């Protein structure tokens with residue numbers, strides 16, 4: 707289902723104006739990365755999509771639902787949100803119970819819950835840890851539990867808030883695979899990230915935010931090519947993107963594959 711955000715403004719009770727007129731549309735099945743400096747408003751925006759925050763002005767529609775008119779528990783049928791900090795999200799005594807909580811709460815039958823839980827545990831490679839207390843796991847694996855517990859809800863829209871922060875290379879590859887599988891299933895995925903290489907490798911559309919506003923929104927290569935504008939929100943394009951520019955490539959490249967393709971075309975490969 708489509709996401710439509712119109713002229714969204716949000717001010718925290720303390721007076722911080724975190725969003726200053728954000729408008730954007732995300733089509734069903736699109737995979738979008740959101741980048742931008744600390745405090746740009748990325749998490750505040752994400753929390754509006756599942757109704758944890760309600761607009762001060764402007765609106766958000768998730769399909770035919772206006773988030774102002776729906777409860778958080780209702781919106782959970784359509785939007786799953788993996789918290790930036792898993793410790794804000796996890797509360798069960800073992801991984802299996804934690805992952806089953808969401809789908810059970812959404813009213814799936816016992817058999818459906820079991821199927822969804824097994825699938826989510828397999829995707830996140832947690833199948834051997836169902837009886838473990840999440841707090842006995844390393845922070846990297848706790849993040850995987852947080853991801854599994856959201857995937858198990860089988861929502862059409864999934865939001866990841868900084869999924870790769872503090873993760874080792876193996877877990878980053880696991881998370882990239884989860885996102886790939888969700889893409890194949892036609893899910894809408896929105897990922898907030900400071901990890902520009904992860905963004906470049908896994909997303910076709912990139913949104914850059916700065917000070918509560920959208921700075922850039924477009925195809926990954928176009929956005930990542932805007933080195934000077936990105937610098938204003940403290941985002942550095944991937945190293946190979948910058949190197950390609952220095953070498954005078956006409957096209958913006960964003961990963962090794964694209965970089966090598968240009969070299970080959972120029973006869974250096």
Ligand SMILES: Nc1ncnc2c1ncn2[C@@H]1O[C@H](COP(=O)(O)OP(=O)(O)OP(=O)(O)O)[C@@H](O)[C@H]1O
Pocket residue numbers: 718719720722723724742743744745746747748749750751790
């Ligand atoms: N609970 C809160 N109460 C008051 N102000 C807040 C709260 N949460 C965030 N803010 C402020 O709102 C602004 C946007 O914060 P937000 O967390 O959305 O940014 P972000 O882009 O997710 O940053 P980061 O990359 O550090 O996670 C910041 O100025 C922040 O200090």
Ligand SMILES: [Mg+2]
Pocket residue numbers: 748749750790867
């Ligand atoms: Mg944040």
